[in-house]
Amino acid sequence: MSGAGVSCPGCGSSNIVDDDLYSQAQMVCVDCGSVVSEGVLAHDPNGGSDVSYSWTTAVTRKPCVNLVKGLQRVKAICRILRVNKEIEDLSQTYYKQAYQHQTFIKVSLQKKEVLAGCCVLVSCRLLNWPITMATMSCLLDADPMVVGVVYQEMVKVLRIEAPIVNVTDVVEAHSQEYKISLLHVPEQLAENSKDLAKRAVALVELAADTWIVTGRKPIPIMMAAIYLAWQSLKPSKQRLKFTLDRFCQIAKVNKHRTALKRITEMKEVLCKLGREIPWVREEVTPDNVVRQVDDILKNRYALLRRALRTHEDALQAEDSVTEEVASSQASEPVEHTPNASAVELYGLNSERTQQPGDGNESPCTAPELQNDSQESQESAPNWGKRMLFAPPCVTHPKRRRAGLPGLQDVNGDEEISDSEIDSYIRTPREAREFALTQKILSLSESEKS
Amino acid sequence: MDSSNDDALDIIITNVVATFRTRCHLNLRTIALEGTNVIYKPEVGKVLMKLRKPKITASIWSSGKIICTGATSEDEAKLGARRLARVLQKLGFKVRFSAFKVVNVLAVCSMPFAIRLIDFTKKNRPIASYEPELHPAVTYRIKHLKATIQVFSTGSITVTGTMGSFDFREAIRAMPLR
Numbered sequence: 287m288s289g290a291g292v293s294c295p296g297c298g299s300s301n302i303v304d305d306d307l308y309s310q311a312q313m314v315c316v317d318c319g320s321v322v323s324e325g326v327l328a329h330d331p332n333g334g335s336d337v338s339y340s341w342t343t344a345v346t347r348k349p350c351v352n353l354v355k356g357l358q359r360v361k362a363i364c365r366i367l368r369v370n371k372e373i374e375d376l377s378q379t380y381y382k383q384a385y386q387h388q389t390f391i392k393v394s395l396q397k398k399e400v401l402a403g404c405c406v407l408v409s410c411r412l413l414n415w416p417i418t419m420a421t422m423s424c425l426l427d428a429d430p431m432v433v434g435v436v437y438q439e440m441v442k443v444l445r446i447e448a449p450i451v452n453v454t455d456v457v458e459a460h461s462q463e464y465k466i467s468l469l470h471v472p473e474q475l476a477e478n479s480k481d482l483a484k485r486a487v488a489l490v491e492l493a494a495d496t497w498i499v500t501g502r503k504p505i506p507i508m509m510a511a512i513y514l515a516w517q518s519l520k521p522s523k524q525r526l527k528f529t530l531d532r533f534c535q536i537a538k539v540n541k542h543r544t545a546l547k548r549i550t551e552m553k554e555v556l557c558k559l560g561r562e563i564p565w566v567r568e569e570v571t572p573d574n575v576v577r578q579v580d581d582i583l584k585n586r587y588a589l590l591r592r593a594l595r596t597h598e599d600a601l602q603a604e605d606s607v608t609e610e611v612a613s614s615q616a617s618e619p620v621e622h623t624p625n626a627s628a629v630e631l632y633g634l635n636s637e638r639t640q641q642p643g644d645g646n647e648s649p650c651t652a653p654e655l656q657n658d659s660q661e662s663q664e665s666a667p668n669w670g671k672r673m674l675f676a677p678p679c680v681t682h683p684k685r686r687r688a689g690l691p692g693l694q695d696v697n698g699d700e701e702i703s704d705s706e707i708d709s710y711i712r713t714p715r716e717a718r719e720f721a722l723t724q725k726i727l728s729l730s731e732s733e734k735s
Numbered sequence: 736m737d738s739s740n741d742d743a744l745d746i747i748i749t750n751v752v753a754t755f756r757t758r759c760h761l762n763l764r765t766i767a768l769e770g771t772n773v774i775y776k777p778e779v780g781k782v783l784m785k786l787r788k789p790k791i792t793a794s795i796w797s798s799g800k801i802i803c804t805g806a807t808s809e810d811e812a813k814l815g816a817r818r819l820a821r822v823l824q825k826l827g828f829k830v831r832f833s834a835f836k837v838v839n840v841l842a843v844c845s846m847p848f849a850i851r852l853i854d855f856t857k858k859n860r861p862i863a864s865y866e867p868e869l870h871p872a873v874t875y876r877i878k879h880l881k882a883t884i885q886v887f888s889t890g891s892i893t894v895t896g897t898m899g900s901f902d903f904r905e906a907i908r909a910m911p912l913r
Contacts, residue, residue: 420868434866677889
């Protein structure tokens with residue numbers, strides 16, 4: 287029983303035999319007695335050890351593999367976004383903290399990846415590097431709602447107070463995505479990205495002042511602003527004919543359907559301001575307002591003030607007419623008057639506040655009810671229609687079906703009559719017929735398939 | 736505390752959610768067969784039953800737990816729940832109406848002015864949270880009243896919580912909207 291062709295390192299003889307010592311296999315040289323090789327002393331028990339991995343001391347010695355991988359993923363995301371070192375370090379710290387918190391230690395690996403993205407997102411926000419959640423969801427290839435849920439939970443758990451992303455900050459970064467420079471498109475369609483970003487920022491600021499931005503998702507607004515900026519920087523016939531669809535095609539960006547609505551809203555606002563330009567003779571409509579955008583943006587604060595003044599004058603004229611009508615009719619109960627006159631005051635107060643661009647949009651002054659004029663029988667049920675700029679949902683409210691009035695004078699403990707209850711129960715005959723019909727239906731379905 | 740929030744405080748309760756138990760096992764198939772206005776959902780394991788008056792939708796589980804939604808006041812919810820229990824009694828189950836509890840009340844109110852959400856959030860950190868990419872309104876949680884208030888830029892305010900409807904006014908008054 288000599289080993290095949292093995293020689294002893296000690297004496298060189300080839301006389302090697304198997305000589306098992308208890309449960310350990312050993313190859314021993316007969317001449318000098320040295321052990322040439324030996325097998326394993328003890329095997330791992332069949333079916334794994336009695337002690338599970340998380341209970342062994344290996345856990346404390348080696349950091350969790352997924353944590354390490356997660357930290358690397360955080361680093362990778364930071365590198366892709368090209369953020370600075372501070373943000374990278376901060377996001378890694380947050381990830382470590384969040385990962386080991388009980389809310390996140392047992393979630394799926396997919397959620398842990400989303401958590402990595404959220405840590406980067408919150409660090410960017412804290413250190414003034416604005417990115418949107420939509421960008422992050424694209425990077426992670428995850429559903430934006432899932433990202434949102436994980437983000438909110440993480441912020442709650444780590445008790446972070448992150449500042450809100452200002453849309454104007456993000457516009458510049460966002461406009462880089464649009465491939466509309468001379469390198470990508472012919473000259474008539476090309477635009478310098480700096481000019482484009484600057485004009486888009488001005489448009490977004492105007493939109494923010496006039497209630498188009500509040501509460502809405504930022505990306506469609508930015509897309510609308512960039513499209514209008516592109517059109518207005520060189521308002522040639524060709525560019526004006528370009529639809530949003532085609533624009534997104536040549537800029538190689540995915541179109542958002544809501545951007546169309548934002549474009550309409552922005553054009554409406556621009557028209558309202560465009561009408562106040564003294565040197566424009568023709569009527570300003572949404573079709574031709576793009577040519578005036580340059581002038582409008584340059585003088586937007588002055589135009590805003592003028593528009594508000596004109597609107598206020600119009601309102602006052604209207605009120606004096608309706609007052610005359612109202613005085614000859616029965617007056618409305620007093621409750622309605624504070625509502626309507628307070629609204630009118632916002633128009634008045636705003637003119638007096640000299641802050642540029644703030645107009646009547648910030649109702650920050652408490653209304654003093656100077657005008658307790660008897661407002662007309664039409665007590666402005668929609669306060670938004672009386673203001674020049676109001677959130678679009680208010681100026682175009684959705685038609686609601688009048689809800690059925692609830693039961694009056696109910697105390698919960700009344701008697702319930704039998705006849706009422708019987709209306710909810712099928713008679714035995716109906717029940718039999720119903721069962722029969724169901725059987726027939728299921729039979730015919732199984733016959734079909 | 737801003738008493739100027741008092742104008743136009745038309746608080747309308749739009750939904751009341753309540754639960755109760757019947758203390759007996761319910762056979763969902765029987766209910767589906769012998770009840771009118773029912774929808775049987777075997778994949779989820781429940782039956783949806785709709786009452787006409789009060790207009791309530793009830794989810795009935797075989798364990799005997801029932802959730803009623805759609806009432807416009809707490810008393811209406813109780814009446815609807817009792818009516819439902821009577822129907823189940825008539826269908827032959829040994830129902831005992833117990834553990835009735837109003838779980839959630841949703842109320843809506845409308846301010847006659849627009850609200851700047853970003854300034855509002857900045858003034859009210861960390862109670863207020865605003866993520867325009869996720870939801871158009873600012874979420875404002877009042878812990879001691881266990882209520883969640885959502886403030887929209889159009890001036891609409893919705894309040895959700897387990898408190899009584901009279902407390903809603905307090906909650907809205909307590910918010911600095913201007």
